[in-house]
Amino acid sequence: MDQFFQQLVNGLTLGSLYALIAVGYTVVYGIVQLINFAHGEVFMIGAFGALTTYLLFFDGQTGVWILPIMIVGAMIASVGTAVLMERVAYRPLRNAPRLAPLITAIGISVFLQEFIRLFYEEPAWTVVVFAGLAVFVGYLVGGAVAKTDLNHPVSKWYDRGPLLGAAGGAVALWIVARLVERDVTVVLGVGVVVVGALLGAAIGWLAGLAVRRNARVQVPVAAIVATAAAAALVAEVGWVLFKKLITSVEWPSAKLRIPFPQIDVVTGNALQVGGVTIQRSAIFTVAALVICAGLLWFFINRTRLGRGMQAVSQDPDTARLMGINVDRIIVVAFVLGAVLAAIAGVSQGLQNTNIEFRMGFLAGLKAFTAAVLGGIGNIYGAVVGGLVLGVVEAMATQYIPGQFGGSTWKDVWAFVILILVLVFRPQGLLGARVVDRA
Amino acid sequence: MGGTVQQRSVVRVGASLIVASLALTACGSRSGDGSGGGDGGSTKTAKIGVIAPLSGDLSALGLGIQHSVELAVKQANDSNAIPGWKLEVDAKDDEGKTEPGKNAATALASDKDVIGVVGTLNTSVSQQVQPVLAPKNIVQVSPANTGPGLTQGAKWQTDPQRPYKTYFRTCTTDAIQGPFAARYLFETAKITKVATIHDKKAYGQGLVGTFTEEFKKLGGQVVSAQTINPDDSNYQAVISAVKPAGPQAVYYGGEYPNAGPLSQQMKAAGLNVPLMGGDGIFDPKYITLAGKTADNDLATSVGAPVDSLESAKKFVADYNAQNYKEPYAAYGGYSYDAANAIINALKTSLKDAKDVESARAATVDALSKVSFDGVTGKVAFDEYGDTTSKVLTVYKVAAGKWATVETKDFESK
Numbered sequence: 001m002d003q004f005f006q007q008l009v010n011g012l013t014l015g016s017l018y019a020l021i022a023v024g025y026t027v028v029y030g031i032v033q034l035i036n037f038a039h040g041e042v043f044m045i046g047a048f049g050a051l052t053t054y055l056l057f058f059d060g061q062t063g064v065w066i067l068p069i070m071i072v073g074a075m076i077a078s079v080g081t082a083v084l085m086e087r088v089a090y091r092p093l094r095n096a097p098r099l100a101p102l103i104t105a106i107g108i109s110v111f112l113q114e115f116i117r118l119f120y121e122e123p124a125w126t127v128v129v130f131a132g133l134a135v136f137v138g139y140l141v142g143g144a145v146a147k148t149d150l151n152h153p154v155s156k157w158y159d160r161g162p163l164l165g166a167a168g169g170a171v172a173l174w175i176v177a178r179l180v181e182r183d184v185t186v187v188l189g190v191g192v193v194v195v196g197a198l199l200g201a202a203i204g205w206l207a208g209l210a211v212r213r214n215a216r217v218q219v220p221v222a223a224i225v226a227t228a229a230a231a232a233l234v235a236e237v238g239w240v241l242f243k244k245l246i247t248s249v250e251w252p253s254a255k256l257r258i259p260f261p262q263i264d265v266v267t268g269n270a271l272q273v274g275g276v277t278i279q280r281s282a283i284f285t286v287a288a289l290v291i292c293a294g295l296l297w298f299f300i301n302r303t304r305l306g307r308g309m310q311a312v313s314q315d316p317d318t319a320r321l322m323g324i325n326v327d328r329i330i331v332v333a334f335v336l337g338a339v340l341a342a343i344a345g346v347s348q349g350l351q352n353t354n355i356e357f358r359m360g361f362l363a364g365l366k367a368f369t370a371a372v373l374g375g376i377g378n379i380y381g382a383v384v385g386g387l388v389l390g391v392v393e394a395m396a397t398q399y400i401p402g403q404f405g406g407s408t409w410k411d412v413w414a415f416v417i418l419i420l421v422l423v424f425r426p427q428g429l430l431g432a433r434v435v436d437r438a
Numbered sequence: 439m440g441g442t443v444q445q446r447s448v449v450r451v452g453a454s455l456i457v458a459s460l461a462l463t464a465c466g467s468r469s470g471d472g473s474g475g476g477d478g479g480s481t482k483t484a485k486i487g488v489i490a491p492l493s494g495d496l497s498a499l500g501l502g503i504q505h506s507v508e509l510a511v512k513q514a515n516d517s518n519a520i521p522g523w524k525l526e527v528d529a530k531d532d533e534g535k536t537e538p539g540k541n542a543a544t545a546l547a548s549d550k551d552v553i554g555v556v557g558t559l560n561t562s563v564s565q566q567v568q569p570v571l572a573p574k575n576i577v578q579v580s581p582a583n584t585g586p587g588l589t590q591g592a593k594w595q596t597d598p599q600r601p602y603k604t605y606f607r608t609c610t611t612d613a614i615q616g617p618f619a620a621r622y623l624f625e626t627a628k629i630t631k632v633a634t635i636h637d638k639k640a641y642g643q644g645l646v647g648t649f650t651e652e653f654k655k656l657g658g659q660v661v662s663a664q665t666i667n668p669d670d671s672n673y674q675a676v677i678s679a680v681k682p683a684g685p686q687a688v689y690y691g692g693e694y695p696n697a698g699p700l701s702q703q704m705k706a707a708g709l710n711v712p713l714m715g716g717d718g719i720f721d722p723k724y725i726t727l728a729g730k731t732a733d734n735d736l737a738t739s740v741g742a743p744v745d746s747l748e749s750a751k752k753f754v755a756d757y758n759a760q761n762y763k764e765p766y767a768a769y770g771g772y773s774y775d776a777a778n779a780i781i782n783a784l785k786t787s788l789k790d791a792k793d794v795e796s797a798r799a800a801t802v803d804a805l806s807k808v809s810f811d812g813v814t815g816k817v818a819f820d821e822y823g824d825t826t827s828k829v830l831t832v833y834k835v836a837a838g839k840w841a842t843v844e845t846k847d848f849e850s851k
Contacts, residue, residue: 014672255494257495257695259727270706272708348672353703353729354699356671394674394675397679398679408666408667
């Protein structure tokens with residue numbers, strides 16, 4: 001009997017992990033009818049985000065207070081990836097045939113895996129990110145100061161030219177300055193910011209002159225200066241962070257498995273309840289699922305944004321007519337999935353004590369199975385499906401003996417269940433039969 | 439309509455950012471160039487290929503192999519060991535998998551300058567590489583394959599037959615390594631109940647097979663036999679299945695990327711017994727992955743510890759003087775010996791040869807007669823192509839490092 005309870009505990013732990021990831025598949029599907037096959041990679045990047053946070057700020061420490069900060073780091077990484085992914089890969093294909101975003105999703109998934117594999121140990125690439133971020137922030141600041149609607153339907157590149165010129169100019173000067181002199185000194189730093197702001201403003205102003213004939217709006221000089229200054233400042237702050245913080249850490253190669261940090265309280269000796277061993281990380285995972293499920297229920301049923309999500313999932317066109325910003329709701333769906341995936345990433349890291357760039361693939365596939373099992377589009381279904389799948393896997397390992405048994409076959413049973421569900425109950429355990437949707 | 443304009447612009451900006459970032463980061467990436475170099479025109483070139491995992495989980499071992507071969511070849515060139523000839527290293531990545539390994543072998547076999555190959559790391563990869571190299575008479579010397587079948591055929595226990603006469607190895611096999619571990623556990627550590635776990639790869643399965651046989655013969659008891667998937671990283675289910683049987687040790691057949699986390703998770707789940715494995719887990723990475731609870735875990739490895747031998751000190755010093763980024767790892771000494779065995783054979787076979795292809799057959803013969811004192815002891819091959827040295831060592835993790843427990847010459851009983 002101990003064995004039964006032991007495997008039940010193992011199964012529920014595994015299932016909680018699947019459930020946390022499965023919610024990401026399900027909310028996105030519920031809103032846009034898109035199966036985001038890159039979601040497994042969002043989960044993987046969450047784990048790497050947590051590890052990065054740990055290496056940057058707490059290397060060698062084990063206090064439990066680190067854990068929330070690691071989770072925040074994981075969330076930032078996951079949410080950033082998910083939002084960028086939505087913006088770059090899915091939004092342009094919003095009205096394309098179903099197959100197009102599906103293929104993009106797989107492409108993005110491979111891209112993210114290889115990106116982590118190749119660049120995790122190369123801190124230099126963060127400089128590129130900071131440069132891009134500087135241009136972006138500069139552009140946003142300039143747009144806010146200019147108070148013109150650059151997303152207006154008749155806006156053209158000409159209208160944005162001065163702002164992009166100013167931000168680009170400031171960052172370009174910063175790049176040149178850093179190629180010449182890499183050290184960080186206060187004088188040089190301030191100098192680069194001031195000169196960068198001036199030069200960027202000049203370039204932006206020239207760009208404004210050049211496009212004047214075609215532009216719909218004139219961007220005021222104040223906005224150009226603000227753009228250049230913001231871009232120069234962000235670039236310089238990024239450089240200081242890079243020099244002082246990022247290069248000071250010895251980054252492990254992601255081509256190998258990387259040991260995940262061990263944190264007091266949530267890792268360490270297992271608890272013994274009768275004959276059943278319960279790992280501390282298992283308690284963390286299950287608790288995370290319970291808390292997340294509770295918050296998710298509250299968010300969806302008790303907040304404006306959550307009700308907006310429900311409305312969009314029922315009928316996006318009517319919801320739009322009722323004044324709901326559908327684009328924003330879609331981003332919220334991606335964010336929601338990414339937050340849970342980040343927590344799952346940390347849980348898996350703590351449980352398995354190691355992470356690797358491939359960990360998202362199979363976990364993503366299992367979570368997708370869990371989402372379908374529970375009824376895709378149904379959030380509670382995803383939770384139930386994840387738990388069922390985890391328990392089935394653990395029990396199959398224990399109770400199917402002989403040639404077809406053992407942990408070797410556990411993945412087979414997961415997908416056998418998927419096929420059985422699709423054949424006999426295509427809407428899933430908790431899904432309602434919907435006529436007009438696949 | 440505005441929406442589409444904006445979307446396109448985002449795509450454009452995104453695409454150009456990605457291209458720019460790739461271009462910029464590409465500048466920073468290292469080029470893994472081994473030992474290219476112009477030859478003076480009068481000297482002819484022969485290439486020694488390397489097939490090993492240069493990326494992926496096992497790259498720590500593979501890169502150690504590559505650099506050790508590079509070192510041997512560099513020294514041979516510097517001392518002009520083969521007059522009129524210049525040696526080059528052509529390293530190919532097999533990712534520790536069979537398909538890339540086969541491709542690497544095909545690429546090397548189609549190069550008319552390749553005279554010999556050092557590799558592979560994995561037995562399963564060698565099974566694919568052997569048949570590609572053999573028809574071309576390209577010698578293959580593995581520093582790390584421990585599957586007995588590679589030299590003695592599938593029925594190696596009852597009817598040993600050498601499948602490929604071009605294949606040699608400088609390390610001892612699982613036919614010895616498994617029983618050696620079994621004898622240590624039963625006779626020295628006085629352990630009578632073990633559980634076995636393997637990763638279903640040729641290496642792990644073979645190791646556990648020979649271990650089990652010997653352990654039972656000695657009077658020990660295998661209380662549970664389990665397997666894992668090499669791609670898994672969560673072993674709770676297996677550990678829960680093993681634990682109630684109450685083993686005093688777990689014998690694991692496989693490599694460190696799985697063994698490290700397995701050891702850690704075993705102990706976190708309250709199964710506080712040592713994990714023992716073969717040379718596949720004898721790597722510093724194992725301890726990094728297994729964490730603080732790895733103390734008392736055991737491994738066997740072929741040969742005597744490299745840093746304890748007088749002959750090896752020069753190798754270690756030379757290797758460190760080259761400033762390779764990666765350490766020589768578990769198989770450095772064997773790879774260096776393997777490369778030197780080929781170089782020794784080439785001294786005879788290339789002396790009067792006009793090109794590489796005509797010298798290949800002679801190299802096979804010369805290699806089977808090679809005999810010299812290498813880093814890991816005497817380097818010579820028996821009638822199957824196996825090394826004649828049967829020295830093995832047991833290592834134990836102590837205070838976060840592998841420490842030598844005992845080195846023994848294995849005697850058949």
